[in-house]
Amino acid sequence: MSKTIAAIASGNAPGGIGVIRISGDRAIEIASSVFSPADGSSLTELKGYRAKFGNIILDGSKADNAVALVFRAPKSYTGEDVAELSIHGGMLALKNTLEAVFAAGAQSAEAGEFTKRAFLNGKIDLTQAESVAQIISAQGEAELKASFNALHGVLSDEINLVLEKLLDMSALMAAWVDYPDEEIPELTETELEENLEFSAAKLKKLLDNYESGQTITCGVETVIAGRPNAGKSSLMNMLSKTEKSIVTHIEGTTRDIVEDSVRLGDIVLHLKDTAGLRNSEDLVESIGIEKALGAIENAQLVLAVFDLSQRLSEDDFKLIEKCKGKNAIGVINKTDLEAKMDVSVIENAFESVVYISAKNNEGLEELSKAVYNLLGVADFDSNAPLLANLRQKQNCQKAYESICEALNGVKTGVTFDAINVMIDSAADELLSLTGKKATSEVVNNIFSKFCVGK
Numbered sequence: 001m002s003k004t005i006a007a008i009a010s011g012n013a014p015g016g017i018g019v020i021r022i023s024g025d026r027a028i029e030i031a032s033s034v035f036s037p038a039d040g041s042s043l044t045e046l047k048g049y050r051a052k053f054g055n056i057i058l059d060g061s062k063a064d065n066a067v068a069l070v071f072r073a074p075k076s077y078t079g080e081d082v083a084e085l086s087i088h089g090g091m092l093a094l095k096n097t098l099e100a101v102f103a104a105g106a107q108s109a110e111a112g113e114f115t116k117r118a119f120l121n122g123k124i125d126l127t128q129a130e131s132v133a134q135i136i137s138a139q140g141e142a143e144l145k146a147s148f149n150a151l152h153g154v155l156s157d158e159i160n161l162v163l164e165k166l167l168d169m170s171a172l173m174a175a176w177v178d179y180p181d182e183e184i185p186e187l188t189e190t191e192l193e194e195n196l197e198f199s200a201a202k203l204k205k206l207l208d209n210y211e212s213g214q215t216i217t218c219g220v221e222t223v224i225a226g227r228p229n230a231g232k233s234s235l236m237n238m239l240s241k242t243e244k245s246i247v248t249h250i251e252g253t254t255r256d257i258v259e260d261s262v263r264l265g266d267i268v269l270h271l272k273d274t275a276g277l278r279n280s281e282d283l284v285e286s287i288g289i290e291k292a293l294g295a296i297e298n299a300q301l302v303l304a305v306f307d308l309s310q311r312l313s314e315d316d317f318k319l320i321e322k323c324k325g326k327n328a329i330g331v332i333n334k335t336d337l338e339a340k341m342d343v344s345v346i347e348n349a350f351e352s353v354v355y356i357s358a359k360n361n362e363g364l365e366e367l368s369k370a371v372y373n374l375l376g377v378a379d380f381d382s383n384a385p386l387l388a389n390l391r392q393k394q395n396c397q398k399a400y401e402s403i404c405e406a407l408n409g410v411k412t413g414v415t416f417d418a419i420n421v422m423i424d425s426a427a428d429e430l431l432s433l434t435g436k437k438a439t440s441e442v443v444n445n446i447f448s449k450f451c452v453g454k
């Protein structure tokens with residue numbers, strides 16, 4: 001008998017409605033000890049997928065109105081009996097009811113324990129469990145869509161397709177080696193090669209998409225750089241549509257790095273608006289400039305801002321130099337003013353150049369397109385299966401390498417039992433990826449990153 005666990009599932013902030021989730025063999029009995037249906041019936045008699053309106057009863061008196069939802073094992077999120085109590089979403093109301101649920105015999109759920117139970121009860125695999133955490137933390141539309149697809153098995157299906165091929169090949173080859181006299185259908189070298197090539201191609205595609213997937217799902221560390229007054233803060237404001245950066249006429253006002261995350265269509269840019277790039281006598285400002293140069297060094301994307309209404313200065317040339325070899329876009333700002341700058345210098349120095357007027361909010365769409373193209377995510381398909389994290393990528397990479405090794409072995413006439421070892425090793429990696437063979441350390445590590453109540 002597994003212990004029955006409970007937690008607030010609706011997060012740690014007040015809301016219109018708050019939900020207490022209880023899961024385990026005693027879930028419904030425990031829920032019925034704090035909840036009384038208004039129609040006088042008993043929650044313990046209620047069938048699965050049914051709801052009852054009623055009251056939370058604490059110390060013998062009505063404490064809140066509530067709706068109780070009942071799910072019967074195995075048809076629930078965790079695969080166990082589950083009761084969910086939806087009450088008014090004040091933190092005190094939730095805490096009082098949760099304490100009563102604990103007093104009735106439930107234990108406090110650990111981080112991710114509901115989803116971990118769903119995994120252990122075979123309701124979802126590890127990639128799907130990881131996608132739950134990703135749905136909760138998603139900031140961009142594409143990330144949300146990709147994680148939702150993963151929850152619905154788009155990645156698992158792809159992995160299982162390859163896995164099935166590998167296991168079929170492995171079973172046939174093992175039978176063939178072990179029982180040479182039996183009439184086992186022969187696996188020809190051509191078939192073997194075809195199957196291995198098919199598997200390698202599927203995994204290669206997943207690996208190729210990994211970087212764009214990460215760009216989409218993790219966001220892009222972006223630095224806005226340029227000499228003072230070029231319009232960095234204004235660009236930041238245009239992007240974030242907030243007044244977070246100070247826009248002013250006094251040079252060098254943006255002394256430290258201002259950070260903000262903004263959504264640019266499907267992707268999230270983690271923006272750093274740096275101090276103006278110039279030599280400064282001012283100590284505080286020079287610290288900011290040092291940080292700016294360091295930030296460019298580590299950025300995944302640099303938006304190098306130039307002022308169209310001014311001639312190019314020494315600082316502008318320094319910035320151009322600094323951006324060499326980086327993922328940088330030349331952003332020529334102040335298109336509403338008379339042009340004094342020689343734009344051909346910027347056009348020649350940057351692979352991608354965009355004209356904007358940050359003041360008039362013009363050029364956002366062009367900038368967005370340039371960012372997508374430069375980061376190689378313009379054609380990103382959020383419906384395609386996607387490896388969500390380094391753990392998944394590493395399993396996939398190792399499986400791919402073993403398959404390539406096996407393929408090479410077939411071509412160079414290596415014995416079938418040696419090839420079978422390589423195929424088994426690839427299959428093992430994929431079984432770890434989906435969690436069918438993952439170590440408890442890997443599993444615990446994944447769920448420890450969840451929030452309580454999920």
Ligand code: GDP
Nearest residue numbers: 228229230231232233234247248334357358359
């Ligand atoms: P930063 O020092 O690079 O952060 O520059 P700011 O964003 O603080 O802008 C400096 C000055 O240029 C401010 O007075 C802004 O209003 C002005 N400015 C910024 N963008 C534009 C623009 O597109 N057109 C015009 N005319 N002025 C701009």
